[in-house]
Amino acid sequence: MYNRILIIGSCGSGKSTLARSLHEATGLPVVHLDALHWLPGWTERPREEFDALLMAELVKPRWIIDGNFGRTLPLRLGYCDAVIWLDYNRFTCLWGVVKRVISSHGRTRPDMGAGCPERFDWAFMKFVWGFNGQNRAKYEKLLGETKGVAVFRARNRRALRKIMKNWT
Numbered sequence: 476m477y478n479r480i481l482i483i484g485s486c487g488s489g490k491s492t493l494a495r496s497l498h499e500a501t502g503l504p505v506v507h508l509d510a511l512h513w514l515p516g517w518t519e520r521p522r523e524e525f526d527a528l529l530m531a532e533l534v535k536p537r538w539i540i541d542g543n544f545g546r547t548l549p550l551r552l553g554y555c556d557a558v559i560w561l562d563y564n565r566f567t568c569l570w571g572v573v574k575r576v577i578s579s580h581g582r583t584r585p586d587m588g589a590g591c592p593e594r595f596d597w598a599f600m601k602f603v604w605g606f607n608g609q610n611r612a613k614y615e616k617l618l619g620e621t622k623g624v625a626v627f628r629a630r631n632r633r634a635l636r637k638i639m640k641n642w643t
Contacts, residue, residue: 476642477557477625478503482541483548483614484561485606486599487571491586493559493635494541500642501539506532507586508542515590541586545610548617557625558618561635562611568603 480497482490494505511528514520520528529547532538533554540551552558575584579593587593618626629635 476501478537479555479557480539481551481555481558482539482561483543483558485563485565485568485610486543486603487568487573487575488561488563489571489632489635490541490561491584493561494539494586496639497539497642503537503539504535506538506540508540508544508547509586509591510588512542512544513588513591515588517591520588543610545613548614552617552621552624555624558621558627559635559638560614560618560626560628562607562614562628562630563632564630565604565607567631568606569600572600572603 480503482494482497484490491507491509494507497503498505508529511532512520512525526547529550532540533551540555576593576595580595581592583589583592618624618628627638629638
């Protein structure tokens with residue numbers, strides 16, 4: 476069906492969970508951008524290093540890449556054949572972050588860089604609150620201009636389940 480799938484959307488929308496489910500259904504390898512970006516202790520990897528790691532993944536013939544990093548979205552769109560956009564409201568995403576913090580607090584999730592234990596962070600919650608206001612129009616424009624890529628936009632979990640019926 477598709478060999479290079481991007482999953483984008485706000486933090487807490489379930490991108491990594493969806494990536495794992497798609498991996499189980501398709502066998503496509505998963506690349507978590509957070510795992511590429513974060514070094515131990517929540518230290519950001521230098522931009523050039525991150526870009527090189529990302530490019531090494533993009534040129535592979537098959538993958539699922541989940542994450543935002545808007546600076547690299549135009550580049551990633553040039554390599555993918557499908558995008559799943561989890562365009563959920565801020566309350567759904569905030570609740571997703573809260574559930575994640577509660578279930579994983581103090582532990583490093585498999586989709587994160589090593590040595591980055593889950594924690595509660597008010598600045599991050601504020602970022603999630605404003606994510607759609609800052610990014611929705613940009614995503615709409617970029618995705619609307621991208622040719623030859625199938626775009627699946629889910630505005631809620633029910634819509635995602637409907638989309639996924641054809642994939643799993």
